[in-house]
Amino acid sequence: GNSVTQMEGPVTLSEEAFLTINCTYTATGYPSLFWYVQYPGEGLQLLLKATKADDKGSNKGFEATYRKETTSFHLEKGSVQVSDSAVYFCALIPNAGGTSYGKLTFGQGTILTVHP
Amino acid sequence: DGGITQSPKYLFRKEGQNVTLSCEQNLNHDAMYWYRQDPGQGLRLIYYSQIVNDFQKGDIAEGYSVSREKKESFPLTVTSAQKNPTAFYLCASTPGRGGSPLHFGNGTRLTVT
Numbered sequence: 001g002n003s004v005t006q007m008e009g010p011v012t013l014s015e016e017a018f019l020t021i022n023c024t025y026t027a028t029g030y031p032s033l034f035w036y037v038q039y040p041g042e043g044l045q046l047l048l049k050a051t052k053a054d055d056k057g058s059n060k061g062f063e064a065t066y067r068k069e070t071t072s073f074h075l076e077k078g079s080v081q082v083s084d085s086a087v088y089f090c091a092l093i094p095n096a097g098g099t100s101y102g103k104l105t106f107g108q109g110t111i112l113t114v115h116p
Numbered sequence: 117d118g119g120i121t122q123s124p125k126y127l128f129r130k131e132g133q134n135v136t137l138s139c140e141q142n143l144n145h146d147a148m149y150w151y152r153q154d155p156g157q158g159l160r161l162i163y164y165s166q167i168v169n170d171f172q173k174g175d176i177a178e179g180y181s182v183s184r185e186k187k188e189s190f191p192l193t194v195t196s197a198q199k200n201p202t203a204f205y206l207c208a209s210t211p212g213r214g215g216s217p218l219h220f221g222n223g224t225r226l227t228v229t
Binding site for chain 2: 036044089
């Protein structure tokens with residue numbers, strides 16, 4: 001079956017530190033990959049996405065590259081801010097062009113806390 | 117602005133009572149979804165609907181029911197058969213095209229005592 005594995009949290013960083021949150025996946029075919037962010041008490045917001053191998057998604061200083069050879073989609077940011085404190089979810093949709101659209105498989109989430 | 121509205125934000129019920137969570141979208145999306153979120157477990161799919169008057173079970177449908185009488189609305193009923201109903205419930209929608217990301221509401225936190 002399809003699965004997404006994220007690095008264990010929580011992650012605690014100082015402001016301006018470099019962030020990496022690892023994400024690896026198992027899926028048949030060529031899934032689309034996503035990072036979602038959840039701020040306290042809110043729903044999830046799409047942060048970035050990549051739909052094919054070697055694509056790089058980017059938004060708000062965050063980046064992730066679709067690596068098919070290592071089945072990974074690690075999230076990175078060069079300099080985090082206190083406002084980046086949130087829960088980050090890696091997710092996939094298998095066979096994006098088919099009938100399984102919208103049925104995301106999520107990782108367990110990684111809590112990020114950034115201190116001033 | 118278009119979006120997904122979930123109400124109420126907080127809901128409290130006694131054990132043994134059914135409770136219905138509201139989800140309304142004005143995005144003109146075809147597909148709608150209900151997820152349950154528990155600490156440390158990510159999101160799990162309860163039910164989804166790709167078109168009006170049709171819906172399918174997700175991974176954890178037992179103890180839940182849904183209806184899709186209108187495109188804009190996808191209410192979720194948590195029945196007394198759900199063994200552990202206390203959780204954060206998230207509604208989402210998507211246009212339905214392949215690979216389209218989900219748009220989420222702000223969730224309803226249900227506490228059953």
